[in-house]
Amino acid sequence: MTTLVRNAWYVAAWSREIDDELRRFTILGDHILLYRRKDGTVVALEDRCPHRLLPLSKGKRIGDAVQCGYHGLTFGPDGKCTRVPGQDKIPPSAYVESYPIEERHGIVWIWMGEPHRADPAKIFDLPQFTDPNWHAHQGDALHLESNYLNVAENLVDPAHVSFVHPTTLGNSASENVPVHVSTEGETITAWRWIRDAEPIGFFKAFGGFEGNVDRWHYYHLHLPSIAVIDFGSADAADQIAEDDRDSGNRVLALHFMTPVDEGYTIDRWMHLRNTAVDTEEASEKIDAMFRIAFAEDKAILEAVHAEEQRPMKRRPIRIAIDRGPMVYRKRINDMLETERTLDASAETNASFVYHD
Amino acid sequence: MTTLVRNAWYVAAWSREIDDELRRFTILGDHILLYRRKDGTVVALEDRCPHRLLPLSKGKRIGDAVQCGYHGLTFGPDGKCTRVPGQDKIPPSAYVESYPIEERHGIVWIWMGEPHRADPAKIFDLPQFTDPNWHAHQGDALHLESNYLNVAENLVDPAHVSFVHPTTLGNSASENVPVHVSTEGETITAWRWIRDAEPIGFFKAFGGFEGNVDRWHYYHLHLPSIAVIDFGSADAADQIAEDDRDSGNRVLALHFMTPVDEGYTIDRWMHLRNTAVDTEEASEKIDAMFRIAFAEDKAILEAVHAEEQRPMKRRPIRIAIDRGPMVYRKRINDMLETERTLDASAETNASFVYHD
Amino acid sequence: MTTLVRNAWYVAAWSREIDDELRRFTILGDHILLYRRKDGTVVALEDRCPHRLLPLSKGKRIGDAVQCGYHGLTFGPDGKCTRVPGQDKIPPSAYVESYPIEERHGIVWIWMGEPHRADPAKIFDLPQFTDPNWHAHQGDALHLESNYLNVAENLVDPAHVSFVHPTTLGNSASENVPVHVSTEGETITAWRWIRDAEPIGFFKAFGGFEGNVDRWHYYHLHLPSIAVIDFGSADAADQIAEDDRDSGNRVLALHFMTPVDEGYTIDRWMHLRNTAVDTEEASEKIDAMFRIAFAEDKAILEAVHAEEQRPMKRRPIRIAIDRGPMVYRKRINDMLETERTLDASAETNASFVYHD
The missing domain is CATH 2.102.10.10 (Rieske [2Fe-2S] iron-sulphur domain)
Known part of the structure; x- marks a missing residue:
């Protein structure tokens, strides 16, 4: 199916x-x-x-x-x-x-x-695209031999960064911090704050933090396959509020995942930021770090996809950190069920074989 | 099937x-x-x-x-x-x-x-093979990743040359000239004359024509998969009759299409001509031009075959220029139906799987 | 299946x-x-x-x-x-x-x-592994794109050596010598002695024989896929008895065949010998000869496997020399039948598809 x-x-x-x-x-x-x-x-x-x-x-x-x-x-x-x-x-x-x-x-x-x-009117948009206090920069088109559900699920899964991206987007400080999940309309959000901890590689290189920071990750997944990762850091001494993220170093990483077919996905990614908005050098630094991290994701997601094609004796297990992915899969299944109902009621869907 | x-x-x-x-x-x-x-x-x-x-x-x-x-x-x-x-x-x-x-x-x-x-006695033959006024020359074995029906159909289809071979075998003068189709026994023929027009690249290079010519194309398709393309040109001023083609520059291009399997065909092609019969240089010139044209066909026919393997929502359309191909497909289907009837009446066709 | x-x-x-x-x-x-x-x-x-x-x-x-x-x-x-x-x-x-x-x-x-x-206790073992009069040497891991049954069958089939390995392990002297086959427990043995004949390439190079020899081949196939080839030669003048093989130049070639899947097998091979036990040079000479011979087997066995995947109109024929292989295939089928019975009685073997 x-x-x-x-x-x-x-x-x-x-x-x-x-x-x-x-x-x-x-x-x-x-x-x-x-x-x-x-x-x-x-x-x-x-x-x-x-x-x-x-x-x-x-x-x-x-x-x-x-x-x-x-x-x-x-x-x-x-x-x-x-x-x-x-x-x-x-x-x-x-x-x-x-x-x-x-x-x-x-x-x-x-x-x-x-x-x-x-x-x-339903096309994804963000006010920051046209906000002069923000800088937008298009990255690459990352090709993955993996079903788009694996790619998207990975972007509503803050837990993987500690293990997949230990040198860039995660570190061991976050391994056991719980993840919150909520949904609003067509958007699923998983998030967590890691307070008063060592900055991750990204913000060491980019933000220039030296002491401990408060760090946030908001993974917004817009159905069916657009992700906005709102992440950033602020000096831990500032004790910023959750809705005052613009006062810190804030980055929005966007992933537009386009399924090529059931086993291949193109993830076009870009990013917007509220600091260093005048310099392309910062864009290139971010690109370089993202390329390292996304190559790590690609290796994982392609291996997972290959395993999914093989016979399975047991149902995969679900654990506490899976709440975002589980909500996501459930919502996608609902959308697919709706489309099957539409198809069944349409009369124009006859298909046939040419050589007969 | x-x-x-x-x-x-x-x-x-x-x-x-x-x-x-x-x-x-x-x-x-x-x-x-x-x-x-x-x-x-x-x-x-x-x-x-x-x-x-x-x-x-x-x-x-x-x-x-x-x-x-x-x-x-x-x-x-x-x-x-x-x-x-x-x-x-x-x-x-x-x-x-x-x-x-x-x-x-x-x-x-x-x-x-x-x-x-x-x-x-039923093997394909031509009197020109042994006629001293004609010169025969074997070309290549062209490999195509395409079902032989596509390859053969292309050779009872004079209309494609204007678009596929604009620099060698066709030009825009022929785009709208109607095609005649007739069948006689196991042979389907599609033909047309283009009178008083600019010579095609082939006869500019080979025949040395400078003014306008009368040009003919007879596509004889012998079932199931041998084609004889009788084509040539004569000075338009001569106004030659349709059955007086030997008075012009006449070439017979033969295509022996051997299906390797349902998705692969080898087209062994050769040519015979009634001019420059003493020189191998002319053979090589013709070979060189054919190689350009047949590589153009190969690109088209392999792309068509690849598309045929994909799901189709609509039946392909047929247009006026398809008369030759339509008669051909109909005749092939009749032959296949006859063979299925023969098979069904034979008792020796049991097939089985070895590892059981 | x-x-x-x-x-x-x-x-x-x-x-x-x-x-x-x-x-x-x-x-x-x-x-x-x-x-x-x-x-x-x-x-x-x-x-x-x-x-x-x-x-x-x-x-x-x-x-x-x-x-x-x-x-x-x-x-x-x-x-x-x-x-x-x-x-x-x-x-x-x-x-x-x-x-x-x-x-x-x-x-x-x-x-x-x-x-x-x-x-x-059921793991394959040999006393010669630890016998100080014998020298053991591990060879390679030979990869074959062939079902393991083809690879194993080939090792209870003394008849093929005359045709597949004419320069190393066989020669024409053995073409028509009958093969004996016996089974004992989980082991099938095919063997023959070729008396008073020219030595094969292997023992010309390795044993230094110049005149005629008595030569033996015992192919022991331990179910499901371990082979011990006991082969050697002794001066024909000595007329040694069948159970006195240690008095001649004796080699045990072991093949541990591990099925990777239905179409791929790894054959890890090694050898033990009762002469030249102190020198690695002899091991390397034997390795070199075996590599030639096993590459010949690989070419045959991969071609056989490829043909087995194609449709068949007739059942393959069996001939007199096939007794070893036929007993082997029969015993394997019995083992597989036993395993299917075990599986059917187990309740834990439910399998399912992940994406549903």
Whole structure:
């Protein structure tokens, strides 16, 4: 059974990944052609000619349209066929699916569900994207051979940092500090404060702390697969309140997880910060530290995924620190159940095999 | 369900590919051992010892016979076992299948159906093979990761050349010229004339035409998978008749498509021509142009095959230029249906699993 | 249906392959973590944390225990969990399987069946391991992409040496000499004497024989997958009796075949000899000859395995020389049938899929 939620906005690409060229992206198992019109707006089409199935990404641009590389059928940015060489009439079945697209803050969003359900108001946003006191910086697109649920679960799981990231994002001071979990709407939050402890590697290198700090980690997981890690530190002597985090060194690490298919996920990550907002050098320092940490996650998550493919004699155990992941899996299962109900009531979902 | 027609003569190899060595070829999913007897004639045997299944191609020649490399069972060129080391009596089950073989014009033909149905009179032939006014030249063995139906269909489809081969075999002059399709016996023909137009790259380089030409393309597809492309050009001023093509520059491009299995095809191609018959330089020029064009086909046909393996929500559409391919697919389906009926009436087709 | 016998002692590794590091081995399809305690004894644990399934081999040593690399769950050498970070209570389901291990003569043995059936008295042994008149030498771990039944069968099959190893272990003198087969308890023996014949390559190079010899081959196959090849030569003039083999040049070649899974086997081989016991040079000469011969076997056995995966129209034939292999396959099938009966009567074997 699929683990993929279709009725959601996903990050298709950073804006900088898309230009005039015809490029194929794979999202939720769909091959999708992405390119920019001459006016700069992004087009997303089913990457398969309805005639002989050649990917349109192997064809060529004719103005804002795409010409198939096999027999020259031509499709506009809305997916409708505008030319069938060798005949005058264009059959109504000559079209490719088009996907709703929105572009904001350097991010290209795609709606993977039924187009009429696409509501741009539901696209993830943060006031800090446009706040002059904050600096936003796009990182990489991390490829993981792992189901997205493993990747997302890892981001509502503050407990792993002590063991997976001992030199960067965690240290032994946090091993036994309990984690709080709450949910609000489509967002699950797991958090904890570690008070009056040695700073972690990240804030030693970045914040310049020397004495003990109060440190916080808020893992906000927006269903189905966007994570905001709000973490930071303040001098322990300041004894800052939980809602006064902006007075400390605060970083928002964002993870936009796009399932390529059931066994492959792309995690596009970026970060925003309320200090050193004028210098790209800080961005690069943070990138470098994140790259170390996320490579550690990748190794773990790919090994976990590989084990999940093997036979199991016993059900995996759940422990106290799993509250965030357990709530997350439960909510995803509810979303999938809702989609199965929608599918069952639709009549357009007949599928068939071509060679018969 | 299989797409492979068994009761047919296929090209197993160019004559030059087979010598004294034991070599494995795979045709219609069968592993076949091919080698030459001392008198030069070709032997084709099932490439699997009936004892412990070792491929005989891993054994060695003993005169015209083959000795298995595991326990020394020896098989004559007719497939009958002539020696079982360690015992005097040879059990009747000690044999390998042998395949009917014919060799003509430097081509080795193999019959893949029931041996008693093999009729050498039905092997593909052309009078031009032995006509002194014509020159024949063998090209390459092009390997394609695509079902043979895609490869063959492409050769009864004159419309694709404008888009796939714009620099060699087609140009935009032909994009909208209608295609005629007719069938006669086991041969489907799609053809068109493009009158008084700019010559294509091929005949610019090869024929030396400078002004406009009349150009023809006849795509003869002999079931199940041999194509003869009769194409050429003559000065437009000559206004030659359709059946007077020998007065122009005429080339016959042959494609012998041998299915290796459902997802892999070898296309051995060659060409014959009625001009420049004395010079190998012309052959090499033609080879070079064909290699460019067939690499373009290969890219398209492999991408189409890959897409066919993926789930499909809609049936592919058919358009006006598909008449040749549609007739071809229909005829192949008829042949396959006939073979299924033959199989159902045979009692010898029991198959079983070895480890049970 | 599985071909793997679980209730048996297998060679997990040569002693020299295991040290303080956490290393993964795969045996009968199980991933197993092997390492040495500080006192040098070997630990074998299921290589999968029961929490999020991360292989424990990706964690780290904490004294004699292992700490999972994801959330820090810690397991003692007996497999019991000793720590769950974030909680005080350790649930009874927090454990990994441990495997009975014995180490003797530089060989690490593992019991792959139900632990309560493990009886160290049944581990394969030979008096020559500790006999001062004999010299033992460990060879390599030969990896074969072939089911272990093919590998083992090959070692109760004296007939193949004439054809597979013509330059080392066999020659044409033995092609037609009949093979005797007998069984005693869990051991099947196939043997033959070739009297008054040219020495094989092995004993030309190693024994220094110049004239004719009496040569023997005893293939003892201990179920399920240990082979002892007792082979040697003596001057033909001595006319030695069958049970006086120690008066000749005698070698015991041992093969410990460990199934990795249904399609992959590791054959750890070693040899003992009653001559040149003081010199390592002789060991290296024997190793070198064996490496040639076993590479020949590997090529055959991998090709046989590959053919077994393909469809078969006819049942393979059996011939006179197959008596050893046939008895062997029959006995293995009896063992597998016994294990299926045990499994059916056990209630603890429920298996389930994780993602449901």
